[in-house]
Amino acid sequence: MSAQPRPRVGLFVTCLVDAIRPQIGFATLQLLEEAGCVVEVPQAQTCCGQPALNSGDDRDAAHLARQTIAAFEGYDHVVLPSGSCAATIVHGYPDLLAGDPDWAARARAMAAKTHEITSFLADVMGYAPAGRRLNASATYHDSCSGLRELGIAAQPRALLSHVEGLEMRGLPGNDVCCGFGGTFCVKYSDISNAIVTEKAEAIEETGAEILLAGDLGCLMNMAGKLHRRGAKTRCFHTVEVLAGQADGPAIGEEAS
Amino acid sequence: MSALPDFKDRAKAALADPVLKTAIDRTTGNAERKRAAALAAFPEFEAARARGKAIKDHVTAHLDHYLEQFERNATARGAQVHWAADDAEARAIVTRICLAAEAKLVTRAKSMLGEEIGLPHALADAGIERVETDLAEHIIQLAGEAPSHIIWPAMHRTREQVAELFKAGHQPPPAAEDPATMVQSARRVLREKFLSADIGISGANFLVADTGATCTVTNEGNAELTTTPPRIHIVTAGIEKLVPSTAHAFALLRLLVRSATGGEMTQYTTFHAGPRRPGDADGPEEMHIVLVDNGRATMLANEFREMLRCIRCGACMNHCVVYRQIGGHAYGGTYPGPMGSVLTPVLDGLAASRDLPNACTMNGRCAEVCPVGIPLPTLLRAWRRRSWREGLEPGSVRAGIGLWAQLARRPRLYRLATRIGLPLLRLFGRGGWISRLPLAGGWTDHRDLPRPAAQSFMDQYRAQQKGRK
């Protein structure tokens, strides 16, 4: 027998990346291929259902869970560039479908092979980027779902340490929520604003040129606040830097 | 501020109060640092937490057994045990004991259960003078307020504000505004009250089933001064406070103190087993214990059972981004913060408090610091589920989620919608940003929105794949 067959990975780009920042999806795709995966992008994907789940609308959340499971369960692994969407599949789906005899086992099986991208690269594929350089200073915010529901903290930092020239600066309160919270940020926008204002102040105080995080929702919140405040901080998803794409436009910058 | 009927209005008023923010930052910042240091010095914390959780679950699973055992042993020590199914019954029992004793002056050691059942108002209605002896409760009694935190009830007040209250409320007023001088002034004023009270009322941190003792923990020593000199000692306690034995109480106390204040042990940990014995040098002649259900037996039966593990340490609120912005009063219930957002719908009804479980980012920090492993975000989500099911969520939210879900459940239609929607949305932007967007003021009032892509990832990817073929 020759080497192990390359794992087949279903890439779930998530609804926010799909609409707001496709670059993150392509960076994820590139990294997965570099890591030796065969990547496919099922056309039946839309949203993981998190907004419904967090609003208490279990019926719609369960519909989307079944749809997503049906689209992805045939792959060896399911990978997402988002800790919170991955956590929805890993923890939310088995919970949502626990009482459904046709789907409970499928939800658990799906959960067992679903990964957030940086943890998949570091923990499952043992991948490290090679030949990447970015002469800049950056700081990293730990998005809450990835951090607390999936234990993602060391993996992105370890991967980023392979990018030459990148100076990582500590962010005080790196594990404190940015105030996004999905629909929370519009339902309770005054409170959300107060939280993200403190986060933006902390980011600015690091003096870092770049803010990195692993969830586009949180990044949009922080980037949007930083821009409103007139800060010059540029914001990228971690995978964009890992894939060597941080020489392109940051979040909120248009390609020229 | 707390008079505003709507959570969002109360929150907005709190956010506009820079003095409140200063006070919250000082106290919660301190609490967070001290807890972290206490845990760093206690490498066995995770094991202790697992044990604490198991102890609480064990008691919950045998709650009837332990209640009866406690009652038997407390009665054997001479205490009188009363049962109250709800807050009104609990108030009535306490008031009846006070009136029967012709009590004029009652001293009280801080108890959140007492707040939960509305004891302060009930005593006032019965014409009984109530003196709060915990320093923070003394401060808010002078201010005519409710607690804003379960460990530091006056944490919303800065030292400057406390100085104003003491200047008006202490005779003679304190000589200076530093905390030490103000504490001395309160010590002097309250000392007379301790010794002249007819009845002392306390709560209980633990009810020890195998000895029939109640346990209070304080750092000030006010509980013992409240419960020892008067003729009568009344304890009001929730039925979830039971522990099998003194050793189990200690296992939980290690978690409680470190999580609450970052200390290792409270200065005074006192077990009260009945009234004065023959020959005792001091102590009350009567001890009454009021066991209060008030929704707890219902929680035992529903999806909120795990909340019965709560030991009222306050760590969840100290580490909550929402609490740290709006403080405790904005929540509008007896208990604020994450644990309060689970409990208030039980106590006040979901219709009156549906905002609380929703006003949470689900970041999970509360569950991370909870010393008895309560999955607070999961319980908050359970309230959201009920609120949705019972139709309590606003129509705009239901319509928004419903419309979006209809699209998301139809991938082809969803693709079409993004194909039409993204270019439309881009029209509102300039450069890479959208700074004003109709119907999205919740976002754009406070922050800019990155302009969406002209073409979705899925369309770009499909085009690429076609190009490759």
Next chain:
Amino acid sequence: MTARDRILSAIRATLGPGKPPAQIAAEAVALLDPADTARPRLAAPALPDAFALKATALGTSIDRVAGMAELPQAMARYLSAHGLPPSFAMQPAPELAALDWQGLAPHPGVAADEPAALGLALYGIAESGSLVVHSGPENPILMAFLPLHHVVVLREATLLPHLEDYAARLSAQAIPRNAILITGPSGTTDIEGSYVRGAHGPGFLHVILIAEPG
């Protein structure tokens, strides 16, 4: 139905038939086993050292003396060091009354503004630096709370390693009305979280640690 019946029947409706009490008790005991993995280690190998480290960290002062006979001198030393009068409240315990108090003036009652009081601890707990006091005919509880300076005599022989060891002693004897663990002087952090000593109870806690066995 009484409230008691309503509460218990609601609980039983949820929990179903209970296990035999002996089985519940055995499960409860098993929850605490093994003790060492879920509690802090002692601050030092020897109990007196461990106790002293924890107690002093909390602001308790300690004077270690060889025997009970030296107690009056140690008390005199403490009182004069703090500029206190020679008159102080003393717990009415025979082993204290039997000592020669020389120039000092102990008295039995405790006044509302008593400057200092001297009492005996039943046990000390090394894990936490706690002193244990039980109420009784010879032990007014207010003696530990009214004075500004609380001086406590603790014999090294009564030191227990952990809180559980005290719990075991407690359950092996007649339960007192009040059992109190005193761990440092009275304090509060209620004004902006800043620590102030002497909130309601003693602002000063002093332990005279006696080396000789009882």
